[in-house]
């Protein structure tokens with residue numbers, strides 16, 4: 001790997017407390033006795049000061065806290081969430097992981113995340129159910145086929161397994177896809193990315209929360225941040241619904257709400273908030289063992305371990321902080337899915353929901369320091385930030401510990417929107433999250 | 434589905450429109466610095482509040498107009514013509 005950010009920082013790994021193990025035996029014992037399960041993480045009184053305050057208890061905030069404690073020994077850390085842990089995008093996403101992006105900076109970054117995900121279950125002592133079943137992005141026209149060839153070449157140069165395949169090979173991987181030529185959007189080829197797949201998103205959130213807790217981090221749910229105090233251009237504390245906390249380091253990990261938090265510190269953001277919807281069907285027997293994405297049809301589908309089909313699409317057509325689902329979404333989705341897989345027309349949708357996405361102009365994140373000293377951002381996660389949780393936590397922790405961004409997030413600074421050095425990922429992130 | 438009051442066509446379903454977004458003043462092209470121009474291009478207030486924004490009636494009269502919308506409820510109170 002060429003990212004220079006593998007393994008221990010400064011050559012020494014801090015001592016790490018492993019949370020207690022789950023085992024088949026304890027499951028059996030609890031099943032027999034019906035005794036209460038121990039709490040997965042503790043609750044603490046809100047202290048009046050912390051070394052680091054992280055706003056947002058999604059995967060990004062929790063991973064940052066975990067790596068601060070375990071990689072850098074910074075344990076006097078609070079994670080504040082106005083609701084419950086994983087109540088934002090981290091509990092609402094469709095859990096697709098991949099690293100076949102378009103820019104070298106993007107590919108290196110997301111690939112480091114995939115590597116961390118590969119041994120996350122062992123690291124956190126928690127089964128995160130990562131299934132690297134392969135990821136297909138379909139091309140229905142020449143221009144998307146061209147973008148896929150481009151992506152495949154960039155990917156290969158960064159050592160990422162990624163190639164363009166033709167309709168016969170696609171049909172072998174996904175027999176239920178309509179690969180005939182007599183449809184409105186015939187399938188011309190696909191970008192195939194074998195290491196891509198899906199994960200159990202809640203388990204990742206709970207696993208990080210549990211491990212952060214075991215390493216001394218305080219997790220405060222139902223604690224809304226209402227203001228950020230600064231003096232002379234530097235952070236001095238945060239105001240919350242449960243009182244004031246003094247601190248010299250605040251990290252904004254609030255995704256869809258991140259503009260509102262940055263506003264409190266007086267930092268302008270190139271971010272807009274849009275809802276993204278998803279839906280799930282009743283469970284059926286396993287028949288789909290890859291993730292299938294179609295940019296042209298604005299739809300993607302995967303089958304969970306329980307057998308449900310999970311569908312997603314592009315963001316809603318206008319910005320909003322509302323998380324209500326819409327009928328247009330369900331209608332459009334069903335029509336497009338059936339163009340791809342006519343055989344599933346009798347399946348029923350069980351649920352649909354929405355989450356908020358913090359969209360940036362170039363479809364890349366915004367990470368690192370801001371003009372206000374001590375105020376850091378880890379935002380701009382749009383529709384694709386779940387897969388980036390581990391690497392972002394690792395990099396933000398290093399950024400805070402060493403007071404400068406590590407190489408792997410060099411390209412993602414807030415200043416790029418004034419200098420003009422954007423990292424355009426739209427071709428790899430607009431529909432396939 | 435939310436409906437938008439097009440000042441020329443009356444209320445129509447949101448799917449007929451293209452959301453153009455916040456109304457931001459365009460800097461003077463002759464004197465603007467590249468940094469100011471990029472701020473105009475990229476930075477947004479993204480308020481969770483009443484906002485003034487512009488929409489384009491793509492599947493109708495093909496004209497722009499302004500509305501005031503609350504971005505957490507999507508309630509729309511007034512529309513005005515642009516031009």
Ligand SMILES: Cc1cc2nc3c(=O)[nH]c(=O)nc-3n(C[C@H](O)[C@H](O)[C@H](O)COP(=O)(O)OP(=O)(O)OC[C@H]3O[C@@H](n4cnc5c(N)ncnc54)[C@H](O)[C@@H]3O)c2cc1C
Pocket residue numbers: 055056057058059060061080081082083084085086087088089090091092093094095096097223224225226253254255256257261276277278312353354355356357378381382383384385386387388433
């Ligand atoms: C439907 C859908 C599908 C998606 N699919 C994928 C996918 O397949 N793959 C992928 O990689 N990504 C996907 N994403 C994107 C991904 O979910 C997000 O980018 C990611 O979860 C962001 O994580 P986060 O920790 O930064 O923020 P979040 O998980 O959104 O957490 C932010 C937290 O901040 C809290 N907060 C907000 N304001 C305050 C305040 N004032 N005080 C205290 N706390 C506050 C919120 O309560 C929330 O819990 C999808 C998103 C959606 C909505």
Ligand SMILES: [Zn+2]
Pocket residue numbers: 439440441442443490493494495496
């Ligand atoms: Zn009109």
